[in-house]
Amino acid sequence: MGTIQxxxxxxxxxxxxxxxxxxxxxxxxxxxxxxxxxxxxxxxxAFAAGELTEADPAxxxxxxxxxxxxxxxxxxxxxxxxxxxxxxxxxxxxCHVEFDEATALLAGDALQPLAFQILAEHVVADRPDAQxxxxxxxxxxxxxxxxxxxxxxxxxxxxxxxxxxxxEFMHIHKTGALIRAAVVLGARCGHGLDAKQLGRxxxxxxxxxLAFQVVDDVLDCDASTATLGKTAGKDAAHEKxxxxxxxxxxxxxxxAEELRAEAHAALSxxxxxxxxxxxxxxxxxxRKF
Amino acid sequence: MGTIQxxxxxxxxxxxxxxxxxxxxxxxxxxxxxxxxxxxxxxxxAFAAGELTEADPAxxxxxxxxxxxxxxxxxxxxxxxxxxxxxxxxxxxxCHVEFDEATALLAGDALQPLAFQILAEHVVADRPDAQxxxxxxxxxxxxxxxxxxxxxxxxxxxxxxxxxxxxEFMHIHKTGALIRAAVVLGARCGHGLDAKQLGRxxxxxxxxxLAFQVVDDVLDCDASTATLGKTAGKDAAHEKxxxxxxxxxxxxxxxAEELRAEAHAALSxxxxxxxxxxxxxxxxxxRKF
Numbered sequence: 001m002g003t004i005q006x007x008x009x010x011x012x013x014x015x016x017x018x019x020x021x022x023x024x025x026x027x028x029x030x031x032x033x034x035x036x037x038x039x040x041x042x043x044x045x046a047f048a049a050g051e052l053t054e055a056d057p058a059x060x061x062x063x064x065x066x067x068x069x070x071x072x073x074x075x076x077x078x079x080x081x082x083x084x085x086x087x088x089x090x091x092x093x094x095c096h097v098e099f100d101e102a103t104a105l106l107a108g109d110a111l112q113p114l115a116f117q118i119l120a121e122h123v124v125a126d127r128p129d130a131q132x133x134x135x136x137x138x139x140x141x142x143x144x145x146x147x148x149x150x151x152x153x154x155x156x157x158x159x160x161x162x163x164x165x166x167x168e169f170m171h172i173h174k175t176g177a178l179i180r181a182a183v184v185l186g187a188r189c190g191h192g193l194d195a196k197q198l199g200r201x202x203x204x205x206x207x208x209x210l211a212f213q214v215v216d217d218v219l220d221c222d223a224s225t226a227t228l229g230k231t232a233g234k235d236a237a238h239e240k241x242x243x244x245x246x247x248x249x250x251x252x253x254x255x256a257e258e259l260r261a262e263a264h265a266a267l268s269x270x271x272x273x274x275x276x277x278x279x280x281x282x283x284x285x286x287r288k289f
Numbered sequence: 290m291g292t293i294q295x296x297x298x299x300x301x302x303x304x305x306x307x308x309x310x311x312x313x314x315x316x317x318x319x320x321x322x323x324x325x326x327x328x329x330x331x332x333x334x335a336f337a338a339g340e341l342t343e344a345d346p347a348x349x350x351x352x353x354x355x356x357x358x359x360x361x362x363x364x365x366x367x368x369x370x371x372x373x374x375x376x377x378x379x380x381x382x383x384c385h386v387e388f389d390e391a392t393a394l395l396a397g398d399a400l401q402p403l404a405f406q407i408l409a410e411h412v413v414a415d416r417p418d419a420q421x422x423x424x425x426x427x428x429x430x431x432x433x434x435x436x437x438x439x440x441x442x443x444x445x446x447x448x449x450x451x452x453x454x455x456x457e458f459m460h461i462h463k464t465g466a467l468i469r470a471a472v473v474l475g476a477r478c479g480h481g482l483d484a485k486q487l488g489r490x491x492x493x494x495x496x497x498x499l500a501f502q503v504v505d506d507v508l509d510c511d512a513s514t515a516t517l518g519k520t521a522g523k524d525a526a527h528e529k530x531x532x533x534x535x536x537x538x539x540x541x542x543x544x545a546e547e548l549r550a551e552a553h554a555a556l557s558x559x560x561x562x563x564x565x566x567x568x569x570x571x572x573x574x575x576r577k578f
Contacts, residue, residue: 017433026433026441077398082369082390101371102444105394109366109401110437116405117428120421128417132409135424139406144306144315148399152315155391 008043009035011061012068015118029099029107030114034072037090041212041284042067042179046186048276049201053190062122063134063185066115070142071178073111076104078151084238088231112142124189134188141181150174154240162241168210176209183208183277197269204266204277211259212284217242218252223289260285297332298324300350301357304407318388318396319403323361326379330501330573331356331468335475337565338490342479351411352423352474355404359431360467362400365393367440373527377520401431413478423474430470439463443529451530457499465498472497472566486558493555493566500548501573506531507541512578549574 012034017027043064050060079086079094080101087097096104119138125131140146150173157170183205187193193201220235221244235242243252263281267274301323306316332353339349368375368383369390376386385393408427414420429435439462446459472494476482482490509524510533524531532541552570556563 021434023433023438023441023445025445026438030433074398077394080371080394082394103441105366105369105371106437106441106444108398109363109440110431110433112398112401113405113428113431113435113437114433116402117425117432120425120428128421131421132417132424135421136406136409139402139409142399142402143406144312144319144399144403145310146402148395148402149312149315151398152312152392152395155395156312156314 002044004044004047005040007057007061008040008064008068011065015065015069015114025099025103026106026110029095029103030111032092032098033076033095033104033107033111034069037092038068038072039287039289040068041280042071042182044280044283045179045205045208045277046182048274048280049183049186050189051276052201052270052273053187053193054273055186055188055190059122059124059189060186062118062124063138063189064182066119066138067178067182067185069111069115069118070138070147073108073115074147074151074178076108076111080104083151083155084234086231086234115142124185130188134185137181137184137188141177146173146177146181147175150177157241159239160241162246164246167241167243167246171210171213172206175213176206179209179212180205200266200269204263204281207259207263207266208281208284211256211263211281214243214252214256214259215285215287217244218249218256219287219289220244221249256285291333293333293336294329296346296350297329297353297357300354304354304358304403314388314392315395315399318384318392319400321381321387322365322384322393322396322400323358326381327357327361328576328578329357330569331360331471333569333572334468334494334497334566335471337563337569338472338475339478340565341490341559341562342476342482343562344475344477344479348411348413348478349475351407351413352427352478353471355408355427356467356471356474358400358404358407359427359436362397362404363436363440363467365397365400369393372440372444373523375520375523404431413474419477423477426470426473426477430466435462435466435470436464439466446530448528449530451535453535456530456532456535460499460502461495464502465495468498468501469494489555489558493552493570496548496552496555497570497573500545500552500570503532503541503545503548504574504576506533507538507545508576508578509533510538545574 016031016034019028019031021027046064047060075089076095078084079089080096086094095107119135125134150170153170154174180202183201187201260281264278267278305320305323308317308320310316335353336349364378365384367373368378369385376383384396405424408424414423439459442459443463469491472490476490549570553567556567
């Protein structure tokens with residue numbers, strides 16, 4: 001495990017209520033859903049973006065943990081029987097299988113306000129009004145015009161033929177919104193970026209977000225359940241449109257490469273401070289799980 | 290409908306995304322869950338508490354809407370098949386019956402960040418740091434040591450015999466936390482209260498919150514489904530411990546009266562500015578639905 005992942009694990013451990021705190025079962029389920037798993041891509045992006053603005057890592061840790069809690073809750077709810085009905089996630093039983101449906105529902109419900117709570121109770125910006133803006137960014141990214149909206153669009157797409165722009169629209173919401181929030185919030189922990197720089201950073205975030213999803217689709221059809229730590233081949237089984245189903249495997253792989261190059265290009269004006277963002281685009285596209 | 294309820298309905302209409310905004314079905318479900326129903330007890334409490342501190346009603350409207358969105362989402366999730374599996378709420382079909390389970394899950398998931406979003410994007414306090422504190426109050430009240438925690442305790446209690454203090458502990462979380470947040474946030478929209486006054490106000494909030502629940506239990510066993518607009522008698526059917534099952538109907542009624550007197554007493558030092566809070570304690574205890 002890398003240094004940042006280890007740091008995040010410790011931070012999440014600290015921010016989550018202890019298993020012995022009442023209600024114990026709920027807190028155990030919340031910790032089960034968040035700890036000890038995942039690639040922590042969003043935290044890695046937040047820390048890398050923080051390097052652009054010389055952000056204090058203690059601040060970045062808070063925004064990264066908040067984003068990761070939102071991400072973890074979305075996985076718990078996405079795996080529920082009324083959604084994807086999945087039994088395996090991050091190489092472990094899904095939360096509702098390990099506990100029960102009602103507890104998994106509530107664990108997700110309680111992780112969401114915890115994200116806003118930690119973002120409100122730690123100083124993550126130089127001025128309180130800037131911090132309020134960061135709270136708003138996380139709220140919008142999580143909501144009906146962000147991640148939750150993307151889930152709803154995804155639901156509506158099952159069994160339908162989508163065009164490439166329609167598929168992109170769905171992913172820009174479903175996974176893109178929170179990835180963009182991780183990048184933007186990480187950068188906002190440090191000194192300001194001008195509008196032009198922020199625009200480039202957001203373009204980077206959009207591009208790696210899409211690349212992440214394209215690669216997910218390629219891996220879902222290519223890799224095994226054991227490697228992924230989640231059920232492989234489930235998109236096809238659920239009749240979900242994917243980059244692979246629309247473009248074919250070879251063109252989906254080529255698209256991921258194009259997006260990687262586009263992400264790198266978006267960083268060109270930042271120089272050496274963007275090295276980690278650059279490397280993360282590689283990590284996201286070249287990963288095998 | 291009273292003036293404040295009408296004002297709240299208009300505010301909630303405005304704060305919720307339009308039905309025509311993509312994803313339409315999700316936004317329709319969110320609007321269905323929030324609009325056109327409910328007693329709006331929490332908003333009434335927020336406005337009444339705002340009168341204590343000469344709060345600008347435009348600010349109170351925002352915090353009341355945020356609290357009501359959290360409340361509405363909790364009802365949607367509470368009615369889901371894996372929780373109470375209820376089909377009737379506020380005289381209408383529950384959200385998952387009107388739409389479907391996945392949409393109801395996501396509507397609740399998306400109402401929660403919308404509450405934090407509106408509280409972040411409108412000025413509700415004189416200073417930004419005071420506003421961050423208000424965001425934190427809402428987050429804590431909604432989370433695992435507040436409302437969501439109360440739901441988990443409630444789940445764990447099904448089929449068990451509880452003592453009166455155990456039942457009270459559950460309700461202080463399940464409904465009390467958000468009622469307290471409504472009162473405290475309403476008051477915080479205006480001038481500051483000193484620690485002693487805030488303590489009295491919180492005692493009032495705790496007392497009316499419990500009174501609300503005692504009366505709910507009495508009505509659940511006393512009134513008809515048509516009057517309540519939700520399924521009557523369901524606590525007994527679900528083997529949930531209630532004030533009536535522990536105390537009996539007569540003693541539960543007497544407890545509601547005691548709590549009403551205690552709530553009134555907590556307000557005594559506030560004088561005329563507390564008239565509406567005083568009257569709301571009456572409304573909460575004397576209501577028939």
